[in-house]
Amino acid sequence: MKKVQFSEWGIPSPRYWGLLAFLAAVAGIGGLAALYMEHHGHWVTGMSNQVVWGTPHVFAVFLIVAASGALNVASVGSVFGKKLYKPLAPLSGLLAVALLTGGLMVLVLDLGRPDRLIVAMTYYNFKSIFAWNIILYTGFMVIVLFYLYTMKERTMSAYSKPVGVFAFVWRLALTTGTGSIFGFLVAREAYNSALLAPMFIVMSFAFGTAIYILVLIYAFRADNRSLGDVVLFRLKNLLGVFVAGMWYFMLIYHLTNLYITENHDFVAFVLRDGGIYTAAFWLGHTIVGVVMPLGIIYHPVLGQSRGWISGACGMVILGGLATMYLIIIGGQAFPMSLFPGKTIIESGFYDGVNGLPAAYAPSMPEVLLGLGGVAAALLVTMVGIRMLGFLPESLADSVADPHGGETAAAH
Amino acid sequence: MKITEPTDQGRREFIGKAAGAAAVAVAPGVFLHSVAESAPRADPVTSKVRWGMLIDTSKCADGCTACVQACDLENGLDLQQKPEGETESAWDQQRSKWIRKVKVRDNLTGRVTGMPVMCQHCEYPPCVDVCPTGASFRRADGVVMVDRHICIGCRYCMMACPYKARSFIHEVVEVKLTSAPRGKGCVESCNFCVHRLDNGGTTTACQDACAKDGHAAILFGDIRDPNSPVSKALAQYSSTQIRPELKLNTGVRYHDL
Numbered sequence A: 001m002k003k004v005q006f007s008e009w010g011i012p013s014p015r016y017w018g019l020l021a022f023l024a025a026v027a028g029i030g031g032l033a034a035l036y037m038e039h040h041g042h043w044v045t046g047m048s049n050q051v052v053w054g055t056p057h058v059f060a061v062f063l064i065v066a067a068s069g070a071l072n073v074a075s076v077g078s079v080f081g082k083k084l085y086k087p088l089a090p091l092s093g094l095l096a097v098a099l100l101t102g103g104l105m106v107l108v109l110d111l112g113r114p115d116r117l118i119v120a121m122t123y124y125n126f127k128s129i130f131a132w133n134i135i136l137y138t139g140f141m142v143i144v145l146f147y148l149y150t151m152k153e154r155t156m157s158a159y160s161k162p163v164g165v166f167a168f169v170w171r172l173a174l175t176t177g178t179g180s181i182f183g184f185l186v187a188r189e190a191y192n193s194a195l196l197a198p199m200f201i202v203m204s205f206a207f208g209t210a211i212y213i214l215v216l217i218y219a220f221r222a223d224n225r226s227l228g229d230v231v232l233f234r235l236k237n238l239l240g241v242f243v244a245g246m247w248y249f250m251l252i253y254h255l256t257n258l259y260i261t262e263n264h265d266f267v268a269f270v271l272r273d274g275g276i277y278t279a280a281f282w283l284g285h286t287i288v289g290v291v292m293p294l295g296i297i298y299h300p301v302l303g304q305s306r307g308w309i310s311g312a313c314g315m316v317i318l319g320g321l322a323t324m325y326l327i328i329i330g331g332q333a334f335p336m337s338l339f340p341g342k343t344i345i346e347s348g349f350y351d352g353v354n355g356l357p358a359a360y361a362p363s364m365p366e367v368l369l370g371l372g373g374v375a376a377a378l379l380v381t382m383v384g385i386r387m388l389g390f391l392p393e394s395l396a397d398s399v400a401d402p403h404g405g406e407t408a409a410a411h
Numbered sequence B: 001m002k003i004t005e006p007t008d009q010g011r012r013e014f015i016g017k018a019a020g021a022a023a024v025a026v027a028p029g030v031f032l033h034s035v036a037e038s039a040p041r042a043d044p045v046t047s048k049v050r051w052g053m054l055i056d057t058s059k060c061a062d063g064c065t066a067c068v069q070a071c072d073l074e075n076g077l078d079l080q081q082k083p084e085g086e087t088e089s090a091w092d093q094q095r096s097k098w099i100r101k102v103k104v105r106d107n108l109t110g111r112v113t114g115m116p117v118m119c120q121h122c123e124y125p126p127c128v129d130v131c132p133t134g135a136s137f138r139r140a141d142g143v144v145m146v147d148r149h150i151c152i153g154c155r156y157c158m159m160a161c162p163y164k165a166r167s168f169i170h171e172v173v174e175v176k177l178t179s180a181p182r183g184k185g186c187v188e189s190c191n192f193c194v195h196r197l198d199n200g201g202t203t204t205a206c207q208d209a210c211a212k213d214g215h216a217a218i219l220f221g222d223i224r225d226p227n228s229p230v231s232k233a234l235a236q237y238s239s240t241q242i243r244p245e246l247k248l249n250t251g252v253r254y255h256d257l
Helices: A011-038 A055-070 A070-076 A082-111 A115-120 A131-152 A154-182 A196-222 A230-259 A261-273 A276-297 A306-333 A364-387 A406-408 B011-027 B038-042 B068-075 B090-093 B126-130 B158-159 B205-212 B229-238
Strands: A342-347 B051-056 B098-104 B112-118 B136-138 B145-146 B217-222 B253-257
Touching: A011 A082, A011 A364, A011 B112, A055 A070, A055 A082, A055 A154, A055 A196, A055 A306, A055 A364, A070 A082, A070 A154, A070 A196, A082 A115, A082 A131, A082 A230, A082 A364, A115 B253, A131 A154, A154 A196, A154 A306, A196 A230, A196 A364, A230 A261, A230 A276, A230 A306, A261 A276, A261 A306, A342 B112, B038 B136, B051 B229, B068 B098, B068 B112, B068 B205, B126 B136, B126 B158, B205 B217, B205 B229, B217 B229
Parallel strands: B051 B253
Antiparallel strands: A342 B098, B051 B217, B098 B112, B136 B145
């Protein structure tokens, strides 16, 4: 393996600034949407006292989960010692920080009192997994930035591995924490499961890797850098394993619920009776998010095409958003079992009368805020690769292929 | 009951300065007025008292919403105004409600039971466990409530509450009671009419209304005091909690559910 050189993203200035202007505009519109919701109150959204977390949470949790997953590529390099992945690590760390920034932005701007962010930073209830998440997120940011420093600063390179291991352990804790935000909710049938923490971890692997591959392909093509099949196919196969893992956890989640009689209604809601949520499961999660990407990734012809691989990554992302919609909004829409063995026939507070799910329809400002977070994440990424030498000049097979060099024995 | 109108800051500042000037004008040590009730209210509440409630569903009249209306008046919930342009159905799902009537039918026997449901004032409240800032808290006397000064409006408590007892303020609040301050972007729920308890009261608005209408389905009081009517009733009649399997040891109990 030849020595890999890094350099700043060198696309022509007009194109770069045009891209930044576009992303800044989308992020800005998201900011205006947040301002609109903050000014009027949440009544302008589709949220209510029944569905209290709406579309912003779908985007925020997706981005936060994807952030920890995006670091995975760097972890494979430094924690598991795969040399092929080492040149990919700086972009991996940058993307992790960028996605987390976007996700947290959406989360904070959807608070009822975003102006009280300082309260969230100064008052801690340590029994709250939410409070722990605040520490896990900020800690992740600091650790990954330091990890990037050890990667890029020659005198610090000896620390890169231990810091990488620490970052890997931290990101596992982070996604465990995010999954546990739901897993610790004993009140609702959709949650209250220890499975959610590992499921979120494997989902993070899938979403983060899909976003990583898309950004890598785009950044390299736009700058006429060479991206060889060896690196791309390795990443693609890794994505396939993660998507299959995600499907496995979803299967176990449903099988567990099918076994537990009191959860039968919830399984029927997701698989058969839930309308939009059933569609989110079958069409969004299963077909778009799992079956089609796996079919493409492992197809002997399609799996060799960059267009199709990009398509598969896009599907994993769309399927992931559908999965989050199902988990977050479907989990609230499904009526809480207040009186087991009884049917609520009248209620002054929409307690799932006759088993009816709670109503929710996403509003425009919510969607714009979510998309604003995505744009902010991409904006940070684009500025990062432009300003810092985080992209390898070439990942052509002759440069990156470990089989071509002295490390062949390791494989 | 005092109603707070939209604040006129200029007027407020003027009155503040004028009051300061008046206080100075009077001889040292002589105040124009004093807050008579400040002494007893300065004492912290203790766990010697645990406020609780017994609801007798057999006495709860079908179609009666006296408790709901009384709560609305007592806590200024009737003062909430539907934002302009909002539909009635959306507003009804977004406006704050502290207590609601629920009617259930037993799946096996078909027996129908009606009852009011509100915050159950758990001994181990999930809303308090999950609140990141500690805004959701339980007082030593068993009242579970929200500190509106440090609630950031994350709504995690609403996700966690097994009784769906909490409401989020979705709209700008123009008019409110001093005894039940309310602001856009915070969460709130039944607090056992805590302003009454802290001023020496021993009943809740829902209880009073139910008794006034002749049903007396709601009994409220100190469940640590064996001689209180609610303790005696709890000792005499069978009662249960909603979702007892969660072992939250609720302060609200139901008879004949």
